[in-house]
Amino acid sequence: MRDAYLVGAGQSDYGAFPDESYRSLFRTAFDAATDSVPNGIGPADIDEAFVGTLGVGGRQLGLPGPAVTEHVGLDGVPCTRVENACAASGFATRQAVQAVKSGMADVALAGGFEVMSDMSSDATKYWLGVSGETEWERLSGTTFSGVYAQMASAHMEAYGTTREQLSRVAVKNHANGAKNPHAQLGFECSLEDAMGAPVVADPLNLYHCCPTSDGAACALIVSEDVVEEYTEDPIRVAGVGAGSDTVGLFQRDSYTGVPASQRAAETAYEMAGVGPEDLDFAEVHDCFAIAELLAYEDLGFCETGDAGEFIESGATELGGELPVNTSGGLKSKGHPIGATGAGQMVEAYKQLSGNAGDRQVEDPVRGLTHNVGGSGGASVIHIFEKETEVSA
């Protein structure tokens, strides 16, 4: 199969924007993505589009894809909405990579959007946790904070992971997000702040939970046959992996890991021919602090059970051996559900093209993105690498 390349990516600010619609946010992201392509790209170049959204609020439950791609002038291109909860646009990106690798498209757009802040408090409640298993898990009284809190309780029991270690995820990601102008919660927080916040679902407190967000993000994937038209410094999609699992946590073999992420990582590392030790940075799905710690273990950044000590060691801070969530992650940057996966591509693109500003990792060659749907019912991983650096 042909190689696929990431030649541009951009996003809107993440946050709450009463003056914006899902279409205007998507347009901002689309413009930012096309503007980021070194040699330029136009709507007419794009052969196909994949758009991720959960559909929060029911603002356009059917055909949300064409609703945004037509808005930005992708006139008549094949467009598919991808829904895998919080991993919607991570999977949209995977679809774009598949379309390009298969030869059916030379240029594919992968994007995503969500608007979550404009609803009444009643309506918001009804859209909370709709990606959990509905009949049994939700109706035992949980939304996602509850399910991840259950995972945290099991991890703490099994490995002695502490609330302080959970809080360190927030401290690190806020420190990074404070350096990201697109971040929704772009401020630093102290360990005291992060430990003393009100409890949401014990053991998780407010600082262990990402916010709800409005936002959009887009990434542009092209084939090896056309990549030279767009850039002299190509970033290759070196590896892609994905997995799925039962939607309800209670039906899984493990509550202290995410098997779908483990499967996705194995596939992605094998395709890329690399291991976790070869990564220079990673964007992982930290919807809750425990999720980032589980990701360390599922993706092989540390041994099973050691994630608490791993965050404590500082290894995943900016400047550490493997910086994680330099963008601020879902915690600080924000989590507009359908946009989150494509938003991770934006950070990967910025880091690898040297445009990450104050949070730039020094001369990165290879980075990973990890996007999880629900509590682990779907997971998708991409590994990107700078081809010139690898071949040099």
Place this chain on the structure above:
Amino acid sequence: MTGAISGVGAYAPRFRISADAFEDAWGQFQAAGVTEKAVAGADEDALTMAYEAATRALEAAAVDPATVDWLGFASSRPPVAEEDLTARLGEMVGLDEAASRQVFTGSTRAGTRAIWAGLDALEADATTGLVVAADAPKGDPDHGVDHAAGAGAAAFVLEGDGPAEIVDRAEYATPYPGTRFRSTGADETQALGVTQYDRQAFSETIGGAVSGLELEADPEAAAIQAPDGKLPYRGAGAAGVGTDEIQAAATVHELGDLGAASVPVSLASALADGYESILGVAYGSGAGADALVLETDGDVPVESALEGGESLSYAEYLRQRGVVTTGPPSGGGAYVSVPSWQRSIPQRYRLEAGRCPECGALSFPPEGACGDCGTLAEYEPVELPGEGTIEAVTTIGQGGAPPEFSEQQARSGDYAAAIVDLEGPDGSETVSVPAMGTDAAPDAFGVGDRIETTIRRIYTQEGVTRYGFKIRPAE
């Protein structure tokens, strides 16, 4: 002899509120003789209390539920005014679909009316009857009916022979409108409060019923209808008993007015205490009364759970009862239709898991590919006994609940949400199930703790209350 009781169950919710708490709130307490009373939790109603009492009675009698061929359910306040709840109650306790069922309501005398009907059924062709009376009266917050209103349930297994024989019964009715009534469509029970008229209605009817008995009753204990803690004693003369005998069976002082369950719970209490001759006299407004005489050798199996656990302030009382909450939010993202809930009733009520025919592993719910070996095959139904261990747990705080539970959380506060490893029938195999905690504070649920299941209200949507299992710390 007209029939016998072979097993008794009694239940009262764990919440209590004292007369003092009412006096602090109102400056006075209008339920004379009640020192404290039981309060149903936000996830309890007459049906769930009936389940609690009925399972205990069946266990006490050591009767296989499938052999029960007559069920009577009595409550002056069933959770729905129209719809036969015995279909659900029967399934909750494991009755055969062909068992005969009757609902008794409209009166605080409904509990003894159900005993009557059960005895009549035995005299016809029934072999094993189950009578369940459960009630939680409700009035306007500033009314004596509400001040007295308690909550509780009792259940009796009736058979032709048994350790407690019902040796005589009689009834009496004569018109006395207005002593206690609830108009069609109204939620609160009212009483005009014409003191002497009310007392006359009470005395005349219970006196009429007792004098209709063929036997000369000389009971050690007398279970007299107790709308408050004073009225039963005023009926002592009419019932031909002393206040000591009434005191011996009284539950009103600690549990409050139990409505249609008043006399049944007092009978259960007297049987648990080993009294050998007991008179029961129930009164229902309208007015009418039932009198029955029990004789026993003092050895009747009783499973009783009438002790209180947690004291409520008056504000908490109003919250638990939903007086000061606004109901569930409108909207709709996730939705479980009534038909899909109905299909899951064997799992919700009876913990029916499935055994994989290929590998033998248990699955819950029993549908889809086997979680262990992946085989797509028809599961063999396996009922789980309802005991297990917590594997993962959290406390859902204010605002963290799905909207289906917003009203419950507004009423009863934070709750535990857990994944529990439930044991199979032989104890060696287990299957994981998500479940909400009840009957204890959230911090009573920790990883590794032992739990048991019960049945409670899960949530109400589109006017239909869905019932299902929850977990509580193991007894």
